[in-house]
Amino acid sequence: MKSLFGSITDLSKFFINQVIEPGDYVIDATAGNGYDTLFLANLIVDKGKVFSFDIQKQAIENTKKLLSKKGIMHRVNLYHTNHIYIKKYVHNKIKAAMFNLGYLPGSDHSIMTRGESTIIALKQVLELLLPGGIVSICLYYGHPEGKEELKEVFSFIKTLDYKIYNVLKIDYYNKIHNPPILIIIEKR
Ligand SMILES: C[S@@+](CC[C@H](N)C(=O)[O-])C[C@H]1O[C@@H](n2cnc3c(N)ncnc32)[C@H](O)[C@@H]1O
Structure with a gap:
């Protein structure tokens, strides 16, 4: 049987899955190989839209290929740009966003x-x-860059007003070698 919490991405999807309904608008801030975009596109179905961003051409191509193979590329708007420009492209209110940080597996790690x-x-x-x-x-x-990013993300989420946001930090207590950490932010 497949483990529910075995991977951090499965765990993030477990939470996202609770809130998305057909017709929702959602964001994948780091498209990568397109797996998260595919997951989101399957949830919003034909009425909603997934806005997916990546700074790497390879990631955009991989995502496009995956979604086209599944026949649901029309549910996705892909942007080959830095996610600091999200608000330039997305004008809809969104139900969810996924940030799967780090580098593209099998690609330039810099x-x-x-x-x-x-x-x-x-x-x-x-x-x-x-x-x-x-x-x-x-x-x-x-x-090292991941350690720095973790520090910066932690300092930021700590500033979020608890009257507006619930912020959850989930880590693997018994795993070795810097196991990934999941942050879930819920808007109340
Ligand atoms: C761990 S991968 C994402 C995995 C992906 N969600 C998937 O399902 O395959 C991280 C991605 O973030 C992208 N990235 C890095 N910095 C970025 C930025 N500033 N804006 C947008 N994408 C960025 C990388 O190019 C890489 O493809």
């Missing part, structure tokens, strides 16, 4: 998310988030 831009994007996403909506952030800190 191109990765950085704390400064991640926080700019997070702020924009929170402005677009509907009450009851959720933002998931998967954090990997096995590399």
